[in-house]
Amino acid sequence: MTYVITAPCVADYSCVEVCPVDCISPEPDDSDFQDAEQMYINPEICIDCAACVDACPVLAIYEDVDLPKRWQHYARINRNYFTNKNRTGGVE
């Protein structure tokens, strides 16, 4: 189980500020934040605390099992962001 950030995300990064395990990227001072399309949750690190859900000003965060149908694929997208980042050492 993990939480997943979906399409409405506006990169407000309030989620990053409350996450107790720093599992949300990009962080505001990361080089790829300026061109970020959205934020992503690392499912390998997320501890399901749900702090980000309430912090999100646009309610873009869902538990993976509760994802609305049209945003089902965002579980994969959040995961892929990190697999790709780890492989290339940065998402640019």
Place this chain on the structure above:
Amino acid sequence: MKGKTLRIAVVGSGPAGMYAIEHLLKEPLNIEIDLYERLPTPWGLVRYGVAPDHPEKKLIIDRAFNYYLAHPKVRFIGNLEIGKDIDHTQLSEWYSAVIYAVGATEDKSINIPGESLPGSWAAREFVAWYNGHPDFSHLEFDLSCERAVVVGNGNVALDVARILTMSPEQLAKTDISQNALEALKRSKIREVVILGRSNLVKAAFHNPELEELACLDGVDIVLDKEQLPKKNNLNSALDWKTKRKILTLNHLAKDNLKEKNRKIIFRFMSSPIELIGSNKLERLVVAKNQIDFDEEGRSIVRPTEESYQLETGILFRAIGYRGIPLPGLPFNKSKGVIENIKGRVSDQGELFPGTYVTGWIKNGPRGIIGTNKLCARDTVRCLLQDAKDGKLSSNTASHDEVLTEVKKRKATIVEYANWLNVERTEIAAGSKIGRPRLKLTKLDDLLEAAGV
């Protein structure tokens, strides 16, 4: 920091201004903030830019921005334009610091013959119109032709294409202006061609916006798949976001098109070079582009000799916004921003004490709503450092003095309570006809509802 009250003016109540206030309120400061807004309504591009079919993004108003607007340390002064009703010199005398968050209110032009023909619009005008902006609600878009063309392929281009092809039933569920809804119901537009000057790899639209096109009822996405890299041969040098776009477009582009469906057609490597028409736009000439490399190996897009014509009666230029000068402040014409060093307004290295910028007027139009939060954090950090270093004037006008002076200059200012009257009026009118909100789109109507 204790002691004398820090009195701050924020100019502009879009995301840039609201995030500046968020960061100021986070500090344990003795502070008073006056928020100036040119329009009677707050929220800038969240109200007048975000597409009406993106209600989720507008939740940021209720879940964040409204908290700052209603905060006891914040006073809203709407329907008052800085640089016109009150100038910068006056403002800087009244406050310890002024933060300009006025955004980018003009658009880039494409500089081709025929650009000013009737029927050739800035996408910005169309967006402001369908969102009920009082300065644009009087515009009349002729939607009687079958093909519309959008130049540029960022998120605004996709917004325009979506609104033009979406069914009136879908649109009616949104807070789109009533005027625009009626005009779009009568629209004869069957297809929207999106012209991108470079290839898909350079396309500026974002993945969530692209993927959303799959949710349009009765709309086919058309693309010459030759324009896409082969699915099983994705260049590993391509970044992840681009690969995601390629896979999405492959999935979206239909082979068997339905005659009855409206169409959104992507054409990459294409630039308009001339708009033609006797007294209004009738067709445009499109050049096919190619990618060359300069001496340093950087890619440059150039038109080839090959071109073709497209018949159309309406075209939207969506190639970017730009800021406009504010009287009394130094302006960088080429970048379209107020001159600044990390948010401190500066003319050739000489700082304007207590004067700051944030958002698009500081960095140019880039990023999304939240990008402005980081930008505001950095500007506010500079301001707080200057306060700490004693660089801000404490010889300010009082809270009440400012309001008295402001009212002498403009009788019809809109304060927070007045804005709430507008808010209630719009929501009540919307609920009567099953819509989330019925926006008031004329200045007089807004002021009447506000009760000023």
